[in-house]
Amino acid sequence: MMDTPCTVVPLAGTREDDFAQCLLHGLSRPQKEIPCKYFYDEEGSRLFDAICELPEYYQTRTETALLARHAPEIARRIGPQSEIVEFGAGALKKIRLLLDVVRPRGYTPIDISGDYLMGVTRTLAAEYPGLNLRPLAADFTAALAVPPLPGAHGRAGFFPGGTIGNFRPEAAAGLLRRMRASLGGANAHCKGLLIGVDLVKDPARLHAAYNDAAGVTAAFNKNLLARANRELGADFDLDAFAHYAPYNPVARRVEMYLVAQARQSVTLRGRRFDFAAGEAVHTEDSHKYTPDSFAELAANAGWRLAEQWRDAEDLFMLAWLES
Numbered sequence: 001m002m003d004t005p006c007t008v009v010p011l012a013g014t015r016e017d018d019f020a021q022c023l024l025h026g027l028s029r030p031q032k033e034i035p036c037k038y039f040y041d042e043e044g045s046r047l048f049d050a051i052c053e054l055p056e057y058y059q060t061r062t063e064t065a066l067l068a069r070h071a072p073e074i075a076r077r078i079g080p081q082s083e084i085v086e087f088g089a090g091a092l093k094k095i096r097l098l099l100d101v102v103r104p105r106g107y108t109p110i111d112i113s114g115d116y117l118m119g120v121t122r123t124l125a126a127e128y129p130g131l132n133l134r135p136l137a138a139d140f141t142a143a144l145a146v147p148p149l150p151g152a153h154g155r156a157g158f159f160p161g162g163t164i165g166n167f168r169p170e171a172a173a174g175l176l177r178r179m180r181a182s183l184g185g186a187n188a189h190c191k192g193l194l195i196g197v198d199l200v201k202d203p204a205r206l207h208a209a210y211n212d213a214a215g216v217t218a219a220f221n222k223n224l225l226a227r228a229n230r231e232l233g234a235d236f237d238l239d240a241f242a243h244y245a246p247y248n249p250v251a252r253r254v255e256m257y258l259v260a261q262a263r264q265s266v267t268l269r270g271r272r273f274d275f276a277a278g279e280a281v282h283t284e285d286s287h288k289y290t291p292d293s294f295a296e297l298a299a300n301a302g303w304r305l306a307e308q309w310r311d312a313e314d315l316f317m318l319a320w321l322e323s
């Protein structure tokens with residue numbers, strides 16, 4: 001039996017994420033913006049979990065079905081006794097679909113929220129007593145030196161959820177390149193990277209997924225302002241902003257905004273920010289790919305799309321990249 005992992009190792013080089021600094025900076029720009037990574041405080045993570053259950057939000061359930069269905073083929077690609085490194089591991093839900101079939105020697109979940117990661121890792125350790133667990137607290141977008149797990153037969157990366165879509169193509173290629181470097185390196189034999197990708201589809205379907213009838217996505221978007229009020233003592237009037245999330249079929253991305261419904265001022269850390277009526281704060285991009293456009297992105301990052309699994313409706317793709 002392994003020791004229960006009760007320490008989450010903070011990886012060197014991870015800088016403190018500063019919501020206040022980022023917000024002051026983002027709201028001072030000619031085009032106001034708040035980076036989408038700030039959605040995920042406790043309340044935001046709860047709202048995102050609710051999004052995943054929405055009838056309009058097909059992504060989570062489609063990816064989950066693909067993972068369950070193709071686990072044996074994925075296992076063949078990863079190989080036995082390997083190490084799986086997950087980037088932005090969150091609640092450790094999706095890895096469970098692979099563990100019993102892939103039977104890796106070790107699992108290294110990386111997440112920015114160290115305390116949360118410690119809790120969920122403990123639960124996983126109790127369920128998989130033979131698994132070598134190595135939780136790392138780090139920002140997965142940084143260049144991370146992840147030392148290979150001793151005794152493992154190669155390692156594979158895991159980046160589900162379609163989160164790659166939050167990055168502009170240039171940044172996405174940079175991120176995939178850094179993941180390749182993190183997984184490879186001196187004594188690590190990189191088997192590949194399993195990544196979830198949301199696909200280009202009927203704009204109406206995409207629009208519905210980000211403009212759900214129950215208003216959960218709107219609440220998720222507005223949580224950025226609620227969080228600023230809670231954590232930083234800002235005075236955003238949540239009713240004075242509207243959720244706006246159109247699909248841009250030319251750029252092939254959903255763009256999310258918070259739009260001021262009337263002229264207003266907000267005070268944050270002693271500074272005043274003015275909003276014109278109709279002025280938008282950009283909060284998220286969610287890029288969609290075709291299998292070909294994703295293969296091209298991967299190639300720009302030194303990866304080759306070696307295999308792909310899609311649902312019958314071509315809503316979502318699990319891609320297996322090799323270098």
Ligand code: AVJ
Binds near residue numbers: 051163217285286
């Ligand atoms: C978690 C980034 C994949 O882009 O669909 C859901 C986040 N934003 N609804 C996505 C999100 C609005 C989600 N990702």
